[in-house]
Amino acid sequence: MSATGLKLAGRRHLLPGLRLSLAFTLFYLTGIVLVPLLALLLRPLSMGVDGFWAAIWTPRVLAALRLSFGMAFLAAAIDAVFGFVIAWVLVRYRFPGKTILDAVIDLPFALPTAVAGIALSTLYAPNGWAGALLAEFGIRIAYTPWGVLVAMTFIGLPFTVRTLEPALHDVGLDVEEAAATLGANRVQTILRVVLPMLLPSLLTGTAMAFARGVGEYGSIIFIAGNIPALSEIAPLLIVTKLEEFDYAGAAAIGVVMLMASFGMLLALNGLQGWAAKRR
Amino acid sequence: MSSFLNGRSGLRRRSFRNPTEDPLWLKWLLGAVAISFIAVLLLLPLALVFREAFAQGFGAFWAAIREPDALAAVRLSLTAAAIAVPLNTMFGIAAAWSVAKFDFRGKTLLVTLIDLPFSVSPVVSGLIYVLVFGMQGWFGPRLADHDTHILFALPGIVLATIFVTFPFVARELIPLMIDQGRDEEEAATTLGASGLTTFLCVTLPNIKWGLLYGVLLCNARALGEFGAVSVVSGHIRGQTNTMPLHVELLYDNYDYVGAFAVATLLAMLALVTLVLKSLLEWRYAGELAAAHRH
Numbered sequence: 124m125s126a127t128g129l130k131l132a133g134r135r136h137l138l139p140g141l142r143l144s145l146a147f148t149l150f151y152l153t154g155i156v157l158v159p160l161l162a163l164l165l166r167p168l169s170m171g172v173d174g175f176w177a178a179i180w181t182p183r184v185l186a187a188l189r190l191s192f193g194m195a196f197l198a199a200a201i202d203a204v205f206g207f208v209i210a211w212v213l214v215r216y217r218f219p220g221k222t223i224l225d226a227v228i229d230l231p232f233a234l235p236t237a238v239a240g241i242a243l244s245t246l247y248a249p250n251g252w253a254g255a256l257l258a259e260f261g262i263r264i265a266y267t268p269w270g271v272l273v274a275m276t277f278i279g280l281p282f283t284v285r286t287l288e289p290a291l292h293d294v295g296l297d298v299e300e301a302a303a304t305l306g307a308n309r310v311q312t313i314l315r316v317v318l319p320m321l322l323p324s325l326l327t328g329t330a331m332a333f334a335r336g337v338g339e340y341g342s343i344i345f346i347a348g349n350i351p352a353l354s355e356i357a358p359l360l361i362v363t364k365l366e367e368f369d370y371a372g373a374a375a376i377g378v379v380m381l382m383a384s385f386g387m388l389l390a391l392n393g394l395q396g397w398a399a400k401r402r
Numbered sequence: 403m404s405s406f407l408n409g410r411s412g413l414r415r416r417s418f419r420n421p422t423e424d425p426l427w428l429k430w431l432l433g434a435v436a437i438s439f440i441a442v443l444l445l446l447p448l449a450l451v452f453r454e455a456f457a458q459g460f461g462a463f464w465a466a467i468r469e470p471d472a473l474a475a476v477r478l479s480l481t482a483a484a485i486a487v488p489l490n491t492m493f494g495i496a497a498a499w500s501v502a503k504f505d506f507r508g509k510t511l512l513v514t515l516i517d518l519p520f521s522v523s524p525v526v527s528g529l530i531y532v533l534v535f536g537m538q539g540w541f542g543p544r545l546a547d548h549d550t551h552i553l554f555a556l557p558g559i560v561l562a563t564i565f566v567t568f569p570f571v572a573r574e575l576i577p578l579m580i581d582q583g584r585d586e587e588e589a590a591t592t593l594g595a596s597g598l599t600t601f602l603c604v605t606l607p608n609i610k611w612g613l614l615y616g617v618l619l620c621n622a623r624a625l626g627e628f629g630a631v632s633v634v635s636g637h638i639r640g641q642t643n644t645m646p647l648h649v650e651l652l653y654d655n656y657d658y659v660g661a662f663a664v665a666t667l668l669a670m671l672a673l674v675t676l677v678l679k680s681l682l683e684w685r686y687a688g689e690l691a692a693a694h695r696h
Binding site: 137138139140141143144145147148149151152155156157158159160162163166205208209211212213215216218222224225226227228229230231232233234235236237238239240241242243245246251252253276277280296299300303304309312334337338339340341345358359361362365368370373374377380381384385387388391392 | 421422424429432433435436437439440442443444445446447448450451454489492493495496497499500503504506512514515516517518519521522523524525526529530531532533534536538539540561564565568584587588591592596597600601619622625626627628629632633645646647649650653658661662665668669671672673675676677679680684
């Protein structure tokens with residue numbers, strides 16, 4: 124207590140309000156976020172290790188986890204490629220309507236996921252605008268695992284574009300001019316100068332898209348068809364287990380997903396530290 | 403120097419091409435890829451929402467909006483947002499004030515924890531409250547003894563909404579207020595202003611646009627949240643169904659006009675949010691967190 128008093132009297136804490144603001148911050152954070160998360164993390168203790176594994180190690184749960192993580196990875200990869208092209212076009216080229224196009228990128232952030240879900244589902248259903256067209260080529264999207272991929276790609280796109288845009292601004296034409304002056308051709312300049320500079324941002328955006336895809340629920344459940352062990356994502360399985368009052372089973376999947384979130388958060392913090400160091 | 407270059411290019415009869423400028427064919431190709439990807443993936447679903455809502459004319463649309471359960475859903479969503487957004491705004495200001503204006507140990511950890519709800523799946527966000535307040539949860543049986551309802555009622559919906567919108571205001575204000583430093587506030591305090599006066603007259607004018615930006619995004623997510631609210635709501639039609647949950651219910655009952663009619667309200671909210679957000683980024687770029695400056 125005396126140490127705090129000393130610090131508060133020192134020059135570094137000239138401003139008032141630290142105790143009040145920090146106390147409210149910690150109280151609110153603990154009550155809303157930390158205690159409920161603890162309730163989930165402690166839940167497996169009451170199940171025992173065997174009970175926990177028994178809840179996770181079933182074909183249906185494993186298939187759901189594989190689908191959520193696998194498709195999220197694929198969707199993040201697609202978002203990385205197209206996000207790069209879109210960011211490049213938005214940063215480097217000038218054309219009419221660019222401002223509107225740039226604003227539209229954030230649509231998946233702003234549009235409620237349930238709305239996106241029913242729209243994508245109707246669009247890609249066999250009698251929908253896109254679904255009917257694809258059906259002629261024998262491709263089915265809605266009510267298959269590919270529906271999951273479409274919804275995850277939709278939801279993840281802003282992450283890659285929005286992290287790449289400022290990084291592309293930072294690259295600056297002078298670096299590319301220098302490379303060209305030193306005899307590099309355009310492809311060499313892009314591959315060996317621009318891409319390495321963008322790599323931290325590209326990885327950060329892709330990881331964010333992946334993390335969002337793994338946990339996504341609303342935009343997926345309408346288009347996926349939710350066939351157990353085929354197109355049933357892990358978050359939906361949690362909901363199903365809750366509806367069956369299987370709290371232990373729901374909590375077990377929840378813990379796995381929460382651990383994955385923590386892992387992604389750590390990886391992202393590491394990536395951002397790396398990106399900041401390279402600036 | 404320039405005459406040398408001119409002479410050389412004249413000699414070789416090659417026009418000068420900027421090495422950082424992409425050739426025209428590549429510009430067209432990349433532009434076409436970017437625009438068609440955005441059009442198919444993002445704009446087509448949005449257009450479809452409005453198309454389906456008015457598929458049977460304006461009358462059917464209007465009747466679906468005016469339906470009592472739809473109105474109850476709108477009211478519930480607005481109520482939940484009206485509680486969650488101010489609370490998270492207060493939290494965001496308090497967190498940003500303590501992080502930006504003071505030095506203390508564990509600050510990095512605190513900022514990471516504030517961001518945590520963004521990386522948690524919406525369904526898990528709902529699940530944690532079920533494990534706290536549900537009948538098999540920590541406080542469930544005791545709450546039932548006192549006939550207090552948290553789950554499947556407004557408090558649960560509000561809690562889940564607060565959780566998923568938790569970081570919006572804080573993560574906007576923290577980098578902004580760190581950027582702005584402490585000099586102005588310290589000057590005000592030295593000249594005798596109280597803490598409240600310093601905040602209202604010095605800090606608030608500096609952060610108002612950033613604050614509005616955070617509140618705007620927080621509000622959009624609060625009204626549109628689906629997964630977390632779905633887990634704690636209980637889905638009682640006309641009572642605990644928020645707008646997105648009502649959309650799901652109508653859609654699952656094959657009432658497509660009704661589902662898309664309510665969905666247009668949410669889509670309009672998204673469009674208004676996007677327009678205001680772009681306006682803020684364009685007009686007040688210097689007064690937002692650096693990440694949103696264009």
